[in-house]
Amino acid sequence: MSGAFPTDDPVEVPIIMRALEPEVFDAVFSAVEPLLPEPITTHPLGCHRPRVSDRICLWAMLVRLVTGCSWVDAERLVGGVSDTTLRTRRDEWGAAGVLERLAEMMLGTYNEAIGLHCEELSVDGSIHKAPCGGEGTGKSPVDRGKLGWKWSIATDEVGIPIGWLADRANHNDCVLLPATLDEVERHGLLGAVGTLHLDRGYDNPVVHRQVAALGIVLDVAKRRRHRGRQGPRRPRAALGRRAHQLVALQLRAAPPQHRPLLRAPTGSARLRDRHLAHRQADGPRAPSSGLSPPIRSGS
Numbered sequence: 001m002s003g004a005f006p007t008d009d010p011v012e013v014p015i016i017m018r019a020l021e022p023e024v025f026d027a028v029f030s031a032v033e034p035l036l037p038e039p040i041t042t043h044p045l046g047c048h049r050p051r052v053s054d055r056i057c058l059w060a061m062l063v064r065l066v067t068g069c070s071w072v073d074a075e076r077l078v079g080g081v082s083d084t085t086l087r088t089r090r091d092e093w094g095a096a097g098v099l100e101r102l103a104e105m106m107l108g109t110y111n112e113a114i115g116l117h118c119e120e121l122s123v124d125g126s127i128h129k130a131p132c133g134g135e136g137t138g139k140s141p142v143d144r145g146k147l148g149w150k151w152s153i154a155t156d157e158v159g160i161p162i163g164w165l166a167d168r169a170n171h172n173d174c175v176l177l178p179a180t181l182d183e184v185e186r187h188g189l190l191g192a193v194g195t196l197h198l199d200r201g202y203d204n205p206v207v208h209r210q211v212a213a214l215g216i217v218l219d220v221a222k223r224r225r226h227r228g229r230q231g232p233r234r235p236r237a238a239l240g241r242r243a244h245q246l247v248a249l250q251l252r253a254a255p256p257q258h259r260p261l262l263r264a265p266t267g268s269a270r271l272r273d274r275h276l277a278h279r280q281a282d283g284p285r286a287p288s289s290g291l292s293p294p295i296r297s298g299s
Contacts, residue, residue, distance in 0.1 A: 037096040057089045117157035118192040125152045125173040138168025152176040
């Protein structure tokens with residue numbers, strides 16, 4: 001076909017680590033298996049239900065991490081294990097320190113095999129839902145006060161996480177920055193950082209002093225400044241306040257006998273104004289032919 005692109009040209013495919021490939025999972029499980037604790041048998045007769053193998057549980061956890069699905073969906077995708085068993089095994093391995101040692105092992109292996117690019121470091125926070133609550137959660141400022149987490153993650157130049165922590169959702173990103181950098185230091189990678197990239201939410205003197213004390217060049221997006229203004233921009237008045245100002249201008253421009261009719265119909269205030277107007281008048285008020293009809297509020 002004329003004009004069509006040739007199909008026999010070589011295509012360069014970058015190296016991609018597919019976590020769900022059988023060869024990759026076999027290597028991961030061989031590294032995790034020596035770290036797993038021995039199962040605790042508490043039944044006196046030892047007649048518990050058959051324990052689900054650690055290999056299936058790790059496979060389901062990996063599926064959940066890669067796809068971002070729920071525990072129930074991971075149960076259906078993998079089969080042979082319930083979501084309750086997965087959460088119980090996760091808590092069991094977390095209490096034994098397996099997950100922390102696994103993260104350090106994988107980070108070191110990646111650094112040796114491929115290499116981390118820590119000269120350029122980026123840190124940012126994100127808010128995630130925590131509908132079941134629990135220790136360490138807080139009211140989310142972007143989700144109507146529902147419980148959530150704040151994740152603060154530091155990544156290298158190509159996006160590989162090298163430091164992370166979780167805290168309450170109502171904690172500011174600036175508050176979590178020192179602890180996030182401490183996590184990078186715990187992995188022994190903070191000394192290689194040359195420049196720290198942050199968004200405008202970190203643009204404050206406290207962050208500037210903290211980063212300068214570490215000897216790191218700070219590249220932070222500046223907050224928006226308005227020309228001709230010193231300091232932060234003055235907030236606009238509320239709609240109700242502006243409406244009252246407009247009514248006040250109409251009252252000043254209207255004749256005295258029409259001022260009570262221009263006020264907002266708010267019960268006692270309107271009755272008081274009418275009473276004062278009747279007392280000041282010499283007689284019954286008659287509409288003058290030279291004036292336009294009074295403008296009532298709400299018409």
